[in-house]
Amino acid sequence: NAGVTQTPKFRVxxxxxxxxxxxxxxxxxxxxxxxxxxxxxGLRLIHYxxxxxxxxxGEVPDGYNVSRLxxxxxxxxxxxxxxxxxxxxxxxxxxxxxVQPQHFGDGxxxxxx
Amino acid sequence: GQNIDQPTEMTATxxxxxxxxxxxxxxxxxxxxxxxxxxxxxxxxLSYNVLDGLEEKGRFSSFLSRSKGYSYLLxxxxxxxxxxxxLCASLDGNYQLIWGAGTKLIIKP
Numbered sequence: 001n002a003g004v005t006q007t008p009k010f011r012v013x014x015x016x017x018x019x020x021x022x023x024x025x026x027x028x029x030x031x032x033x034x035x036x037x038x039x040x041x042g043l044r045l046i047h048y049x050x051x052x053x054x055x056x057x058g059e060v061p062d063g064y065n066v067s068r069l070x071x072x073x074x075x076x077x078x079x080x081x082x083x084x085x086x087x088x089x090x091x092x093x094x095x096x097x098x099v100q101p102q103h104f105g106d107g108x109x110x111x112x113x
Numbered sequence: 114g115q116n117i118d119q120p121t122e123m124t125a126t127x128x129x130x131x132x133x134x135x136x137x138x139x140x141x142x143x144x145x146x147x148x149x150x151x152x153x154x155x156x157x158x159l160s161y162n163v164l165d166g167l168e169e170k171g172r173f174s175s176f177l178s179r180s181k182g183y184s185y186l187l188x189x190x191x192x193x194x195x196x197x198x199x200l201c202a203s204l205d206g207n208y209q210l211i212w213g214a215g216t217k218l219i220i221k222p
Binding site: 004040041042043044045058090099101102103104105106107 | 117121143144146154155156157158161163200202204208209210211212213214215
């Protein structure tokens with residue numbers, strides 16, 4: 001039972017490069033989320049999705065794009081990476097009942113040089 | 114604006130009791146979550162409160178006072194494995210989670 005799987009786990013990029021982070025969940029959850037976590041700050045929501053084919057902006061969406069082509073996958077893209085995007089990125093999912101807890105992946109540690 | 118406040122760091126002794134406080138101000142309120150996060154790992158769900166009062170789950174308990182915008186997580190019989198960050202998160206009126214920065218709990222022998 002894998003739960004939420006994020007790939008890659010680590011990545012170093014140069015400024016201006018692009019990349020895609022993949023999140024896959026096998027719990028048939030409708031809702032999926034991308035967060036970033038920086039030292040001394042809470043988890044900040046980048047984008048989220050309430051179902052296949054739908055996405056919405058969170059608190060800090062600038063510089064990121066997302067896609068949810070399949071229910072089980074949620075992709076986070078950085079078109080032109082900047083040092084300010086150095087962070088740990090977490091994906092989470094939950095079922096649509098209103099107060100269910102979110103289940104998190106193990107995170108992707110991204111450094112932009 | 115929306116805000117969650119919790120202490121940055123706390124230290125406690127193995128076998129003792131510790132209380133981690135959290136105050137919140139959110140646009141609407143649909144409950145309060147506590148998560149545990151060990152260093153380098155993902156957050157894991159501990160508790161959820163939506164009604165006032167104390168909810169007990171083994172060595173961990175969580176309390177909520179909606180009128181005061183206040184919650185705490187109580188950890189009893191502390192073990193070394195409880196060394197972690199504890200994240201408080203309020204579910205706002207749009208059912209979005211607003212996260213605190215986390216409290217790093219250090220357990221000493």
